[in-house]
Amino acid sequence: MKIDLTVNGEKRDADVWAGESLLYTLREQLGLPGSKNACEQGECGSCSVLLDGKLVCACLVLAAQADGHEVVTVEGLGEEGELHRVQEAFAETGAVQCGFCTPGLIVATVALLEEKPDPTDDEVREALSGNLCRCTGYAKIFDAVRTAAAAGAETSAGAETDAGAGGEAAENGASYS
Amino acid sequence: MDVLTPHSLEEALALKAEHPDAVPIQGGTDLMVELNFDRARPETILNLNEVAELRGWTRENGTLRLCSGLTYAEAMEPELAGLLPALAEASRTVGSPQIRMRGTIGGNLGTASPAGDALPPLLVEDAEVELANAGGTRTLPVSEFLVGPKKSALADDELIVAVRVMPSKARQTFMKVGPRNAMVIAVCSLALSADREREELRAAFGSAGPVPALVTASLSEAEAFPEQVAAASSPIDDVRGTAAYRRHALKVLTARALERVLT
Numbered sequence: 001m002k003i004d005l006t007v008n009g010e011k012r013d014a015d016v017w018a019g020e021s022l023l024y025t026l027r028e029q030l031g032l033p034g035s036k037n038a039c040e041q042g043e044c045g046s047c048s049v050l051l052d053g054k055l056v057c058a059c060l061v062l063a064a065q066a067d068g069h070e071v072v073t074v075e076g077l078g079e080e081g082e083l084h085r086v087q088e089a090f091a092e093t094g095a096v097q098c099g100f101c102t103p104g105l106i107v108a109t110v111a112l113l114e115e116k117p118d119p120t121d122d123e124v125r126e127a128l129s130g131n132l133c134r135c136t137g138y139a140k141i142f143d144a145v146r147t148a149a150a151a152g153a154e155t156s157a158g159a160e161t162d163a164g165a166g167g168e169a170a171e172n173g174a175s176y177s
Numbered sequence: 178m179d180v181l182t183p184h185s186l187e188e189a190l191a192l193k194a195e196h197p198d199a200v201p202i203q204g205g206t207d208l209m210v211e212l213n214f215d216r217a218r219p220e221t222i223l224n225l226n227e228v229a230e231l232r233g234w235t236r237e238n239g240t241l242r243l244c245s246g247l248t249y250a251e252a253m254e255p256e257l258a259g260l261l262p263a264l265a266e267a268s269r270t271v272g273s274p275q276i277r278m279r280g281t282i283g284g285n286l287g288t289a290s291p292a293g294d295a296l297p298p299l300l301v302e303d304a305e306v307e308l309a310n311a312g313g314t315r316t317l318p319v320s321e322f323l324v325g326p327k328k329s330a331l332a333d334d335e336l337i338v339a340v341r342v343m344p345s346k347a348r349q350t351f352m353k354v355g356p357r358n359a360m361v362i363a364v365c366s367l368a369l370s371a372d373r374e375r376e377e378l379r380a381a382f383g384s385a386g387p388v389p390a391l392v393t394a395s396l397s398e399a400e401a402f403p404e405q406v407a408a409a410s411s412p413i414d415d416v417r418g419t420a421a422y423r424r425h426a427l428k429v430l431t432a433r434a435l436e437r438v439l440t
Contacts, residue, residue, distance in 0.1 A: 001180065018178035018222060019212045040213040042206055042276055043360055057275045060209040062202055064180040065226050108274070129359030130273020 003067035007032065008076025016063040023047045023058035025066070026073060034074035034103045045131030048104040048111075049073050055111035057130075074103035077110060085155065086110050089148035090141075097135035105131045109145050117152055119145070180222045186230040186309070189336060192223060194311040197333035199223040203231070203246050204279035206272070207288045223336075231283070231338065242307075243340040245283020249295070250274075252282065260344045263298035263368045266351040270294055270366075273359050283337045286322065289329040289388075296323065296389040297368035298351055300381035304342040310334040316341060323388040347372035347379075348438040352430045354418075364418040365426050367406070369434035371396060378402050380431055385410035385423045399439065403431035 004013045007030060014029045021040075026032045026049070036046035040059045047058040050072040058071075078084030083091070086109045096102050105128060112119055112127035119127065124145050133141060181199065183189035193199060199221035202208045211217035225231055231246035234257060241260060243252075249268035251257065258265030264282075271277050271294050285295040286306055299319045306322040308315050308331060319340075322330050331337060349370035355361030366383035376396045383389040392409045394402050412423035 018180045019218065021209060021213060041210040042272065045273065045275060048275060054278045055275050056279050059213060060205045060276075060279060062180065062205055062209060062212075062222065062224065064182065064222075065202070065205065065224055067182070111274075126359075127274055130275045 001064060003064060005066045005068065006070040008072055014063070018064065020063040021059050022049070022051075022061040022063045022066045022071070025063040026058060026071070032073050032075050035107075036100055036103055038100070042130075043132070044101070044104070045108060045128075046101050046104040048107040048131065050107060050111060053114075055108055072107075074107055077106065084110065085151045086113065086144070086148040089144040089151060093140050093143040093147055095136060095140040095144035097133075101131060101133040101135075105133065105141060109148060112145070113149055113152055117156070118149055178218065178220065178222070180224055182224040182227055184227045184229075186228055186336075186338070189223065189225060189228050189231075190309055190311045193336055194334050196221045196223070201225055201287065201336060203281045203284050204248065204276075206276050206280040207284060225336070240341055240343050243282055243342070245281060245286070245337045245339055247282045249277035249280050249282075252295075253277070261298065261302060261342065263301060263349040263351040263370065264295060267294045267298045267353070267366070267368065270351070270353045270361070270363075276360075282340060286319070286329065286337050286340070287331065289323050289325075289327050291326050291386060291388060292363045292366070292384040293389065294351075294353065294363060294366060294383065297366055297381035297383045298349070299340060299342065300389055300391045301349060301368045301370050301379045302342050302345055304340050306337060307339040307341055308332075308335045309338045310336075314338065320391060326387050345370060345372055345374075347374070350434050350437045352434055353383075354426045354430065362417060365410075365412065365423045365430070367427060367430040367434055369431065369438060371399075371435070371438040378435070380406045380434070382406060382410050382427055384417070385412040385427055387411070399435055402435060403428040406431045 002015050014025050035058050038044045038046045042057045042060045049058045052070050086106050108131050181192050200219040201223045203225045231244045234243045249271045252268040253265050282295050285293040304319050305316045347370040351368045353366040354364040363384040365385045369380040378394045381391045392406050407424045407428040412420040414420050
């Protein structure tokens, strides 16, 4: 069956099998392998994406359910050619080891900072509780979240003085940048 | 295999009448696992995501109507959490933020797992399940809706439409035993309320019998209540814990919950 959806701001369509997960569609049909396929049961969070702005496991969304909806994957974060501040923070703090969990953690962190720009450690723990990392022990990941939050605070302080500039960028899905 | 996506409740019920074997999907947090692991290949999947009548909740003359598509994340929001605190606490223990964003109260009822986290709080609050088919609607108390492990009274032509509940305003809480704070299927769970108006203690346990079940006692029998709750359970040994452990844990949880709601 055919589905039409918006992925990372772009209209896409796919011919999906009725029982197919959104994760499979993204990875195998739409050429977006950033969302990782691991547990396929919502336990590990490595397939985390934003569906209509909400953090979900793409493996637990039926592809057909995404018909007419908007998906943002790790590939869609940040501006063209630039890393998102959360991605930058993960690289900067050494929060990436094998890297398999990283896309999911980054998307989950973006969702967290949208909701709570300055989260407490407990809120970070809670927000990332559905994302497993077997390398880092999470300490560096927490550093990354704090670094990204601090960078966000700086940017929004700067944005107030820059108001009016770059209006077009703001319309182009800058809510996730 | 085919997916049907109705855009109204009327259309959904008509499709269910036409395809009684269609498996409903809302949040997908249970069904997708079955599909991903090749455990289920339903002929027809009925996608309820686009049925607006199944979203959110309303209040009429004090009675809350939680539509079956109400997510755990929504049940945790302050206004509803203030009205149904134990349900909000239970929702908070479900899976992870990702799961709570998608998983629904209606799905929890539909799966009818003995470990369903939303079920004990609904039992304690005397909730009723609203079921509909193309011909009309019926309501059943949650205790009658749940008939066995993963078995409910839902007929083939019916959909779970809502949960109706008159909040007791009694002090209440929810507790759950598991190896970590997230992504846990309850080893055992307990919702408990102390209803001072009715002079009643009400507890419902999960994962300690074929269905989550309600135990009541008079408020004056608080001391014997932990023993009574444990004795009412009928747990089994399985991968998550032994029957003996579950019985013991229920006793401990009941005592702790009593302390929480009575002081």
